[in-house]
Amino acid sequence: MNTQATQSKNHCTVNFSASECSDGMCCFTCVIPPDNGHIGFFRSFWKRGTGSPHVKLLVTSEGYKDELYDSCKFLDFVISRDIANSKLNMDLRCSIYKNRPRQCRDYPDRAGESMYYKISGPCIFNEYAAPASYKKLVYKRDWQAFYAIRDSAEAIGNIVVHENTPVAREMLLNAQDVRRAAISTGKEEWDFILIPIPRQTSKILYVSDKHMPISTIRQAYHTWEEKIEKNLQNHYGSEWETRLKQALEMEENDACKRCDENPTDNLERRFKTGLCQ
Numbered sequence: 001m002n003t004q005a006t007q008s009k010n011h012c013t014v015n016f017s018a019s020e021c022s023d024g025m026c027c028f029t030c031v032i033p034p035d036n037g038h039i040g041f042f043r044s045f046w047k048r049g050t051g052s053p054h055v056k057l058l059v060t061s062e063g064y065k066d067e068l069y070d071s072c073k074f075l076d077f078v079i080s081r082d083i084a085n086s087k088l089n090m091d092l093r094c095s096i097y098k099n100r101p102r103q104c105r106d107y108p109d110r111a112g113e114s115m116y117y118k119i120s121g122p123c124i125f126n127e128y129a130a131p132a133s134y135k136k137l138v139y140k141r142d143w144q145a146f147y148a149i150r151d152s153a154e155a156i157g158n159i160v161v162h163e164n165t166p167v168a169r170e171m172l173l174n175a176q177d178v179r180r181a182a183i184s185t186g187k188e189e190w191d192f193i194l195i196p197i198p199r200q201t202s203k204i205l206y207v208s209d210k211h212m213p214i215s216t217i218r219q220a221y222h223t224w225e226e227k228i229e230k231n232l233q234n235h236y237g238s239e240w241e242t243r244l245k246q247a248l249e250m251e252e253n254d255a256c257k258r259c260d261e262n263p264t265d266n267l268e269r270r271f272k273t274g275l276c277q
């Protein structure tokens, strides 16, 4: 990826809109097979969303190759300015929400590689917003995600509502932490506008009791043991249990250090969580 000069003038921030689950990350990565086969026969009757083919999900992490994901064809990607003009609201929505396929309805409580083998796990945004120690253990790396919007009048015109296209482009490029980058997609290279995805959990729909925010490795492992074990076995082979044990010990030592720095504030939490015994 060739990141050109950052053009941010800190004019406004780009946030998720004030509705639940407005990040739509699972509609790029987890739920959909590459050919959108989950939609089946009905796909010819439905109107495509505004996201595909204009927006991609870019994942970067130090020392690893960048990863680029396409969105589901039915994902709507909308950016609008708030009334005070102080921020841009991003909203990613399913354009066929009421008729979305079973695997989208079930996600993330029931997900898996095949119809017959489904296990529950934290959703992809939950893992993105999780503490770095969780990602380093379960993914072997910390990672940053961006929405990458094609820098073209057609893409911007489709995505930014109620604005004329050149104004919308200027507005996007001047927003905080937004930058341009040339990204190679196979044989061709295109210019994209990169919006860092905020780890903003307050607007996320944790769709069930099983789908709670990840706060620690221990809590996540307790909730999604099977899924996490599978990841660890893939990454570490027969050493996975040792790695898990080491990570849990480190997490508990860190929590104890924090308790010692703020003994009064954290006394109650230490007893509640059973740490530092």
Ligand code: SF4
Binding pocket: 021, 022, 023, 024, 025, 026, 027, 107, 108, 123, 124, 125, 126, 204, 205
């Ligand atoms: S919070 Fe999770 S379930 Fe909701 S849209 Fe994001 S990735 Fe999907």
Ligand code: SF4
Binding pocket: 026, 027, 031, 032, 072, 073, 074, 075, 076, 093, 094, 095, 096, 097, 100, 101, 104
């Ligand atoms: S059908 Fe809707 S919910 Fe399912 S992946 Fe596509 S946009 Fe997301």
